[in-house]
Amino acid sequence: MTLLPLDLVGLILTGWGGLGLLGLVLPARLGRSLLFPLITGLSVLMAGAGLWALQGGAQTLVLPIGLPGMPFHLRLDVLSAFFLTLLGLAGSGISAYATGYFRRMAETQAGDFQRLTLLYAFFLASMGMVLVADDAYFFMVAWEGMALSSYFLVTTDHEIPAIREAGFLYLLMAHLGAIALLLCFGLLQSGAGGDYAFATLRHHSLSSFWSSVTFFLALIGFGAKAGLLPLHSWLPEAHPAAPSPVSALMSGIMLKMALYGLLRVLFDLLGQPLWWWGALLVGLGSLTALYGVLFAAVQSDIKRLLAWSSVENMGLILSGLGLTLLFHGAGQETVAALALAAVLYHALNHAFFKGLLFLGAGSVLHATAERNMAKLGGLIRVMPWAAGLSLVGILSLAGLPPFNGFVSEWLLLQAYLLRPDLPQPWLNMVLPLGAAVLALVGALAGFAMVKFYGIIFLGQARGLVPGEVHDIGFWERFGMGWMALGCVLLGLFPSSVILQLDTVTHALVGQGLGASAARHGWLWVTPVAASRASYSPLILFAVILVSVGLTFLGVRRFFHGRWRRAPAWDCGYPFQTARMQDSADGFGQPIKQIFESFFGLSREIPSPFDPHPHYHSEVRDPLWALCYLPLVRGVARLVKVVGGLQQGRISTYLLFSFTTLLALLALVTGTRP
């Protein structure tokens, strides 16, 4: 018997599930040093399996479980393989980190730890199952299993009211999204017989109206998971609420499942896309990105800032997906492949740098028990490892060369700039706006990241840092190092990565970049032609190193290296304290001021004569009031009206029964032939 990648993936998924169950029964003392490393090992194996499967064709498997007539279908094709690789690569770093992170929990709250191990492993396994599911039922089970296990993880600290609310909102939105997906699959299947296997759906085509409806449902379903505007409200609440490695999993990997779902439905199941779907996605995605980054820039909670930044990145990814659809619909497969490669690449990158940053935030949280940036500061001196590795993360997230975030944004910009020749002339004119938004978003992300890093790690400690702040231990270092290494390598070897993506783009849009992108060797990325655009991060990195090195050597050679320490310059005001540094609020202040009408801003500014001056400003999501509250109020009104049915009087109840009877009798007499 030969082992196929799918078998391996199946074994790994079972292994994760088994480890989870083992975690529930094994004493925490034993589990803490055994299970997470094993989970990590399986993740590495998963990455290998994914890479292996990325080379070959699709394999299928039918399990003997499921509903009668609807057994679980499994299928591993290159699209799944790519996302499995992502899951494995990012998952191993995060799991390694988790080994160290949950150590203290295993000692103090053994029961919670056991439960957490189970849910963590199930969460990983359910994401894997989403990726290999090949029928609607199994997909839904895996999808909701993913939501459920992450919901329980989010509510780990359920004593805190805000976390309970966040968990509730999360599961609710996840479920509403799942309802939309259910409808979506139902429409995809409509009339194709009783089978819900994707193979059936694939060969079944819909009229353009119904396929548009299906597209909308998929957009709602997967968009709710991806945090697409205006379905994003849960995301900045739920992602930060979870323990940090889980936040990393959610932001880094789970959000990509939404992308996977969209790709699967749009390119695999739904058939030929219509052009305006792409236009809609570009618009919504760009708006989401802008919205997300603006809110990220004004947050003062470490993890919430990162969560909003995830909204931003998913927006970018989805706008890229929209571009792909547009070009694919217009038959311009090369550009479509470029946009798709950018999308996939960015998904991979985001998994790494967002995972890394959430892990970094987790380290800070663990060391200081403080999520409010306004009370942190100067951690680079006590936590050099965490600070150093996080620096890689923020540089990647800010989209700076030669790190990975830059590569995918560069590819996406290239897709925007390659003069498209779409059949809709107005789109040709509007698309550059997308590039403008992308540029703006990138710059704002830089702002947010400087704020993030500067306030937390740099400067002096604001307020109290309780107890002895310690740096991260071995496993945490390993996990964060893994992620940081990923960021660097993905940034330095883009053409190798693009070559790997080639099979995926071939499968989805029938074109690949590999041939042209790596035409000039592995050092260079030339997505279309060298005269169009080319980029070589490795060379860039090398010359930066050389240039900086030469400067250093030159200065050292010609001048002396004397230095001494002295107090910081106080501008003639000797009473400066650490609290006079910019707080997170203060740093975000310009953004608040500029986009004031954009935020639901409420501010209390003290008067000059106030003896106890107090400044308070709160940013609320105006879309909440705009989209959600009316809905809630509408339902509440309906509930009130219906409540009248039940007012306690038995005569009225009898009257209902009586009138129902009479009405039905009248109906029968009325329709009598």
Added chain:
Amino acid sequence: MEILVLLSFPLLGGLWLGVTGQRARAPQANLLFSLATLGAAAFLAMRVLREGRVSAWDEQFVVDPFNVFLVGLTAFVGTTTAWFSRPYVRNEVQHGRLSENRLRLYHGMYQAFLFTLLVALTTNNLGLLWVAMEAATLTTVLLVSLYRTPASLEAAWKYFILCGVGIAQALFGTLLLYFAAEKVLGEGGNALLWTHLAQVKGQLEPTIVSLAFVFLLVGYGTKVGLAPLHNWLPDAHAEGPTPISAVLSGLLLNVALYAILRTKVLVDGALHQPFAGHLMMGFGVFSVVVATLFLMRQKDIKRLFAYSSIEHMGLMTFAFGMGGAVANFAGLLHMTMHSLTKSAIFFAVGHASQKSGTQLMEQIRGLIRTSPTIGWGLLLGALAILGMPPFGVFASEFLILTTAMHEQPWATPILLGALGVAFAAILGKVQPMVFGPATGQRLPHPPAILPVFLHLTLVLILGLYLPPALAIWYRQAAALLG
């Protein structure tokens, strides 16, 4: 023979406990009788699986694949509820809420109730079915008012009057059916035997049959809890002892729906058009919508889940209304899942409210901290009943909704919207109860946790894997429904 044995156990149990139900060992005896019933049901089920239809007493009692599955479910849930009821009533006695006399009434009536349900399920005579349904009301009505609080009296009164009037209408419907049947089958007992009716259903007079169905639907529909006939249901569920709420929700509603289904088969045969199905779908969708909207405003935990029962009965009614192999299959599956899940929830709810000393949800907090098993049981049960995979309720809802999508596309968005609202309502209320800082006290008798998790495990397993034997059984039952 097996049928009579099956029926004799709860009957004997009812008589025995009616006399000795106040003794300390009575809860065990209750459990033992239920276990014996379960055993008999298992034997019966095996025989039916092996030989097909089984009848007894001049075909007055007939068990076919359709009702044997409900017999099994009834016996099973009856047993686990008896199990749960053991510590529950002891705690109640300890809290001084139940006297010895009432305990005797409780245990006697519990077995009598099971007896009436089993009679209703196994009988072949539609008249006897009616009698058993009425008797089921009578046996439970005093249990609803067991605590003799003003609220429980009121609830029992409403239950009694509304269901009494409803069942009277069902009697009128049965009469009309008999009226139509005796022309074909002649006078005498045979004209009410379902098996005989089913053979000649094509010859029944359509006008009379459709009228009869209206009366039967309104009548038995009252017991199913179809809106707007449902008003007794939340009151009765909320005020009675929790084991009774569990069996009302998990069993009585099923049996009432079973009665409707039996007549629907006849009506479909007589009418050659989906008249009955349309009515049922209308009632089903309306019930789902009304119930979900009511869910939003509940304060009492048992009322909340009572409305949830209405919602699910509506969904089943809708599924059976659609008809066809898949929808009937899904309806039966949903019936099973709902019974198991809902009774598990009521078990957890019972202990939770005993612990907190209240049924008001805002005063029940932090169950997971005080008693993790109850808390998790409640949360998982609620998630299961909300149709979260991988629990089995999702499987049946998936089948129902996807079938609806091409059979009755108009209904799907309504149903899905309602399910969304229900999710928000129930999760929004259950989550604060299980999570957060703890309140509550220790119970004198340790709660019975096993039934909760036994049910939930079954629901979980059935959601992922339906054994082929069970699937065949369901298919046969679905085929009987046409």
Added chain:
Amino acid sequence: MSHWNPAPFAQQLLDLFASLLLLIAFAMLSQRRILTLIHLFAWQGLILTLSIVDSAWLTHQPHLYYSAGLTLLTKVLILPLLLHRLIRRLDVVWDVETLINIPTTMLVGIGLVIFSFNLALPISHFSSTILRNTLGIALASVLLSFMMMITRRKAVPQVIGFLALENGLFLAATSATYGMPMVVELGVALDVLVGMFIFGIFFFQIRETFDSLDIRHMEKLKEE
């Protein structure tokens, strides 16, 4: 079917009984005094018994005689007596308040009669029995009793309405279909008796708890 001679008379008698039942149903609908209600209910039972005897004689169905006996026993003797004793012991011989005023109720009642006649008309055509005309009347008295339950505020009249409703059902059972099979009929009778017994328990419990039999006290369980 050899006895054709007295048949027309018996048939007419049966129609008369049925009409009388309907009349009593109307009378109950308009009656305010509770004691009279009980008397009317007893009368209704008596006429029902007579009509069952008549149809038994007419159709030679021996089991209908048992039915008649059962009806006489429960509906004419036991239940009215029980009710009588009950209201004496509970001291509730008051006037009945209605929710809707009586003329309106009567008007609606007439509408109901027309409706049910209209409903029963096509059914009667299919009937092979000679007793078919009574089906409409039976349906009408069922609906009228239903109406009565809706309009009454006190517990006892509501129960009387419920029992009257069952009388209507009995009429339908015996006249339209020659009665149900014996098993069923016994079961029905048993249910009615047990039901009455439970009603009795309830009256005492309600009285004990609320100091009144006014069901307005029992409107607490609702959605506020």
Added chain:
Amino acid sequence: MTPVNWLLQGGQEILGILLAPLLMGWVGIWRAWLQNRRAPSLMQPYRQLFKLFHKEVVLAETASPLLRVTPYLLFGCMGLTASLIPMVITDLPLAGAVDVIALVGLLSLARVFLALAAMDVGTAFGSLGARREMLVSFLAEPALLMVFFTIASLNASTSLRFMVTGFAARGFYLYPSLAFAGVAFLMVLLAENGRIPVDNPETHLELTMIHEAMILEYSGRHLALIEWASALKLLIYFSLGFALFLPFGLTDSQQGWGILGALILFLLKLTVMGAGLAVLETVSAKQRLFRVPEYLGTAFLLAVLAILLHYLLGS
């Protein structure tokens, strides 16, 4: 790619580094003249740098290694950037590795480090400067990118070399979109280099300073490197402007005469434009900080308009 190319690229870097203080001096002279002051010597910036290099470095007690790494990084990045821009010749070997987007990224990398280093010591002014710098850049950077995109769309390439030669190949042509892009670029240039109306390089008034606030904690050779780097940045922007909007004279050949001619032309452009900058700075006034977003927003919109115009007119 011959060694000569590499040599030329290295030469250009050195040229840029050496010229940068001179440009600063030149602009300073003109400003002084226009303000009726006696001008310092053209060589004054060099003297200043020389003096700073010899001074001892005083580090704040709370400074982390980041503060000490940044000046080198900044200078290295700026030097590298200078070498990438076709000042004199277009056929640079590194041009393929870094296109305009990467160029903006490189500038932005330098800026992020500068801002981070400013926050490192933890004084009120450092973070104030960093915040303001990032505020300016989050609008200026996209505007610059949009300017580049306009020209990239015109020439169907984001590679600087092909952007420049693309114009040359097509000969003289009036591009309306370029006019918008040019104005936007000028506005970005002013903002990015801390010139009036956004920032005043000579101010030491804490309330208004941006760039100066960030480098308050630097001294000695670190300060020298940073000052030099900002001079380099001005030169980079000037030469970017020349390459994109006034590309005449740039040579593709490696022959001595062509290079010499191009070099002379480049110096000429610098001379004129340096004076122009001084004039511009003198006639305008420093804006309030919160007017800056409006100003830069205008630049951004102009650049977007330029690209739209390009697609609208097809030119």
